[in-house]
Amino acid sequence: MSPLLSVRNLRVSFPTRSGMFEAVRGVSFDLGRERLGVVGESGSGKSMTGRAILGLVRPPGRVEAERMELGGESILNLPEARMRRLRGSRISMVMQDPKFSLNPVMTVGRQIMEGYRLHTGKSRAAARDKALEMLAAVQIRDPERVFHAYPHEVSGGMGQRIMIAMMLAPDPEILIADEPTSALDVSVRNEVLRIMDRLVGARGMGLIFISHDLNLVAQFCDRVLIMYAGRVVEELPARDLHAAKHPYTQGLLNSLPRLDRPVERLAVLQRQEGWRDALPAETP
């Protein structure tokens, strides 16, 4: 079976005063119906990779790749009109903070209905039913009330569930979750993740889970890409994470506190210039 998404040698660059800045420098991976974690520090290019896939890199930013295919069909630098048809309906994205990523002056219901109606062409009533159904699906107890609420009237966790409901309403094949839980309280974090996991699994979707939280990714994903300075430095199954070979990954692991292996002092992450250009430790 061909992968849902196949990316080869993706490059994203921006002109700056001191020449071109490459945010993503040759990232390659395939995504099947699985949960792929992308881990890295801020600035490692993980978010930009997600946006490049969605065609959301705005000029003067430039996206290049050997290949970027969705279901065997190239989506690299598609005309905006065609890209728009893919966005939302086949690939979707959940962002970090629902406080900012939901439109403050539109009711929740309208925001959910909007994308759904656009891609399915269904009637208002059908869209409404779908929205309520999705709200229920993300375990919102009183969908009717939340439907009419404004984003500022809901809590952060609920906001993120709304976001998930909204993004999954048109039944996309791939969901990119860009740090979906880092703005949330720890207490609601797991709940949101569980909901997302269940929905993605039930629909047989591909999930790209972007995070800086190695532990979270290890628990939640099937496979992990470790990114550093715009490159994938290592790729490995999540369960083998502890056996990571690349020193950067090891560094990341060591800088996390662990209950089973307490240390006096957490290790400070050491970076080496050489990693910037080294090839990934394991190419798929």
Add this chain to the structure above:
Amino acid sequence: MAQPDILGPPGQGVPPPAGGMPSARRARLGRRLRSLAGIALSLALTLLGLLLVTFVIGRIMPIDPVLKVVGERATQAQYDAAYQAMGLDKPIWQQFLRYMAEVLRGDFGRSISTGHPVAQDLLRVFPATVELATLGTLIGVCVGVPLGVVAAARRGGWIDQVARVVALVGYSMPIFWLGLMGLLLFYGILGWVGGPGRQGIIYDGMVPTVTGLILIDSLVAGDWAAFRDAFSHIVLPASLLGYFSLAYISRMTRSFMLEQLSAEYVVTARVKGLSEGRVIWGHAFRNILVPLITVIALSFGSLLEGSVLTEIVFSWPGIGQYITKALLAGDMNAVLGGTVVVGTCFVALNLLSDILYRLLDPRAK
């Protein structure tokens, strides 16, 4: 020249209130009403202060209103009689109280520079200004808002540059000079528009006054010729004022839009696959409505003050000219009356944009 002020929206800079489930809509409405009452009170205070300041200015002005009444040739005896008749021999606070009492009864006194009751004068000159300001603002909004939005959407592109130059040129033109030139060109040479004044002289007094807005009155009377005539007279000064407010409105719109377009929810909207037009107008634009309305209200308010210079150039019998003339003649009844009207409008516009803020922005307390 009255330049509109760039002000933030009401409550600008106040962090968005922390969200929470509304207990009930009624409670929300009650809170809104209560805070509106507070606003109304502070507005009333503002108005009172405005009157007081105007009154004091009137008294410290070294222009003698008595002379205007009795004329250059008057003898000292005539002068003294008029001085007392005008109540100027009383202490200033007594004069103010007396004036306030009269204003509350709706009596603004008699203007000494026109010989008419001030209220009657205002009913004549203010509609002239309202008509001009409304049309000007309409032009400014209809052109300025789309221009600003497009400029923001195409930031750095040629539309943005053109919009910038158009707006800044509008800001920088001495409006009286532009007015004279426009009059010369479009009236004097081309004959496309009507000349100075609100109407062609032969239409003078032909349309019965209902609202005082000639465009509307002539429609009410069904007099198309008079409407065409009035329109041909207003179009040039209104375009000039419109250009000016366009400049302001488009710059502010652009700046608001840029702020919104960089917001995350815009990315969300794009992720949903919405067209760029929908993203801009359906999402970002809806978020700037509130501050934009404030800006438009302010710009309208500053035009309502009467653009004295435009009014002079176009012989437009508006409130700006009226107050200026009255001020220079020491005609304080007229100045006070005019200031009350303008100030009330300004305050009312503030209140209106506050109310709209409360109605339109779901985040408002």
Add this chain to the structure above:
Amino acid sequence: MTQTTRAWLLSDAPQTRRQARLGALYQGWLTFRANRLAMVGLAILVLLVLVAAFAPWIAPQNPYAQNLAERLRPPSAQHWLGTDALGRDILSRLIFGSRVTLFIVGTVALIAPVIGLFVGTVAGFAAGWVDQVLMRITDIFLAFPKLILALAFVAALGPSIGNAVLALALTSWPPYARLARAETLTIRNADYIAAARLQGAGPLRLLIGHVWPLCVSSLIVRVALDMAGIILSAAGLGFLGLGAQPPMPEWGAMISDGRSYILDFWWVAAMPGMAIFVVSLAFNLLGDGLRDVLDPKGARE
């Protein structure tokens, strides 16, 4: 500039506060420089300052010398911009008039924002009844028809360029006060203010040391954008005969003089009109460019 200085300035990791500050300035300058229109504005203003400074050496003729026989002459080799109703050389008057314009702009720019900054930050910082009182006063001045208020001031103080400028300054502070207050409200509850307060800084120190510097940049932008309005307002007062007194070559008064000749001797009004236009435009371009650099709102995407 050498490559190393440049690199030092643009460093991502400045070593000292000074380097950081200079670096930020340099970054701003680079942004500003990229805005070609703003650079044009700046160039015009620099030129204006130079012209004003060297007016006696630049002006081809005495700006006050009348010659009734040579009145209302069109632009020619002898009088580049023609002569006015009293036969004075318009170019020379414009050149000397640049001093008046700079005086107006400079004085208003010194007075109004300072009053506004003070009133606004005190109101925003003190809150409570102080805020209420100050803002009511501000509102009163805002609700007042601006030109009328200026007219009243000038009429009360006597017409002269100094009083006109004073009147303009005294009538144009309220928007600055509102702006400064709004900025202060956002800053007031910031953590670093709390931190400074914990370190024992008094209210005055907080105001001067922490609040003012943060309000200044948005004020500067506003001032630059308002300068054009100030010039036009001053010209408006001149147009109404309440600004500069003759024979001072104030540009607005020159337009006012020229308007009676506008149909046949267009240059008498058009030349000062152009001068006002160019300088106002320059200020606007500059302000617009500064906004992109300094105003955090609506900048950078």
Add this chain to the structure above:
Amino acid sequence: MQNRFPLRALLLASAVSLAAPMTLTVTAAQAETPADTLVIAHQIDDIISLDPGQSFEFSGQDVVHSLYDRLVDFDPLDLNAGIKPSLAESWEVSEDGKTITLTMREGVTFQSGNPVRAEDAAWSLQRAVKLNKSPAFILNQFGFTAENVDERVTFDGNRVILQLDQPYAQSFVLNCLASEVGSVIDKETAMSHAEGEDFGNAWLSTNGAGSGPYALGAWRPNEAVQLVANPDYWQGAPTMARVIVRHVQESSAQRLLLEQGDVDVARNLTPTDVEGVAGNERLKVLDELRGRILYMGLSQKDPLLSRPEMVEAMKYLIDYAGMESSFLKGQWKVHQNFLPEGYLGAADENPWSYDIEKARQILTDAGITSGTVKTIVRDIREYVDAAQTLQAAMAQVGLTLEIQQMTGAQVLDAYRARQVPIFIGEWGPDYADPNTNASTFAHNPNNADDAGLSQLAWRNSWAVPQEMNQAVEAATLEGDTDKRVQMYLDIQSQYREIAPIIPMFQKIEQVVLQQNVQNWTSGGSVTSVNYRQVTKE
């Protein structure tokens, strides 16, 4: 004509580029005013009141003049013919010269339909005196006061009887009665609108109640006055059924209106604009000598200006010819006497000319080589330009003139408070008799600060010599017109020698009209504008 840049062509070219946004506009055809309507562009923002007992502004008197008739009047088609009967058919003066009896014309009615009676005429004069507004002094000169006017001005059947306190010259009295304050008001109508003791003043301020050729259609201050013809006018209904006077502030705007054919008459064109329309075949320019005098007053309170040599030198520092041929061109003519041409006894000698050397000589001889004086001028183009010209001339003899521009009201304030060192401005006669100017330029019985007077001589702190005061008073009583003329000539001759108030120019009103407008008169130097004789071809 100077070489001009083709601004119009230039603008026209740029119009093409601007044309797009303007396509909305209605294209107005070249307008022509209706044949029975006279449309006038004029600055009429000075009107405060239309009550004949109060109105004292140029534009207001223009309106009053058409709304009302007076007992005696001028013939608008022949102003030089002097006083003619009007509502009074005839008059006679008693032996002692103190009683004047006027017989009313029969069969004349007010616009209200009420008959014009001697009672109305007498009441009109009485109320003007009792109302005691600005123009009351014109009548008060004959000894009337609010207390005695009911006895002094009486009526008997169809005769009005005036009892004067002195045997004033008949021409003096009749000239005063011909001024607007002498207008005959419809007593019944006016009193039906009276409020308290105001004799209908509030109502008459904005309404008309006369027998004149026109009724008031509407008056919107600073905007327009509309007059409607009185079809039953006793001298025949006016040809122009409607007269509309539109307030247009700017000369250039007036000119544009005129050139576009939107107005028939423009009354406030600047010299340059008059020159500009000279080539237009559809327009004509009418020069009419008016009574206003542009003069310079030198306050005798100022230590420098009070020196006779300084006064003398100043007369030679004024560039009369230069100003007359430049910014005053066509609208002011040199006239160095306080009686305007057209007035009884006006002198026509103009001895002074611009002579820097002579002025310098006079000053050096007197030991004056430097000094600073201030002038406060009203913000009117001509005055400011005149002041600047004077400033430049004074600079040449080492004197500094500080110019301060102010609004009319402020200048008047300062002037009446005797605080203007050099005053440059106009004086307009109040009525058609030479005494109107003589009594203000050359009469000052009490030079004290608290004298409460308002004569120009007093305002300039000039203590007029006793013999000149007496001569001015005597001239009002001289019954023989020839002798009276000589008396005024003598006063003016002496005045030129000593007075610190220097008459410089006399006003020429340049009215520009469409070619088809006939019989226009602005009232010459003696009266106000008349519309009733105006026709259009």
